[in-house]
Amino acid sequence: GVIVTFIAVWYAIYLLIDVFTLHGQEAKVPNVRNMTLDNAIRKIEAAGFDWEISDSLFNEAIKPGMVLEQEPKGNAMAKTTRVIHLTINAFNPKMVNLPILSDISCRDAVNRLTSMGFKFVKVDTVPSADEGLVLSVKVNGHPITPGSKVSIKDQISIEVGDGLVPTT
Helix, strand or coil: CHHHHHHHHHHHHHHHHHHHHCCCCEEECCCCCCCEHHHHHHHHHHCCCEEEEEEEECCCCCCCCEEEEEECCCCCEEECCCEEEEEEECCCCCEEECCCCCCCEHHHHHHHHHHCCCCEEEEEEECCCCCCEEEEEEECCEECCCCCEEECCCEEEEEEECCCCCCC
């Protein structure tokens, strides 16, 4: 009796495993790289998958909202319960907190800004006894306080002392 019951329960579990694990319910993952986000979503959902944006990058050479990467890759087989993770080209450039640049050397300030991704960094020398030191920073021509959020596409002007003003 006990052995027969054990075998019957074991067999029932074996049959139900396919139901709970969705065994055999796989589909081909659509390749949505280089598609607009709207078209990619339609294609993913039509194939029976869910999706989510897991990352975004900003490349101004690529149209905003384009799918750059996907996981799992296109044409792979996956269970329909699998979520397709998308990396898209961001709709807006990256925003960063402007670092404190005053009282450091011009070279250090420029290196800091370019390593953060700024492409438009201009250096203006102004009369001052502090030769080569950053005195102030402007974004798109306007004074700004350190810590303010700015776009990496903004024009950054660093005012640097020329060292020509005699100290008193």
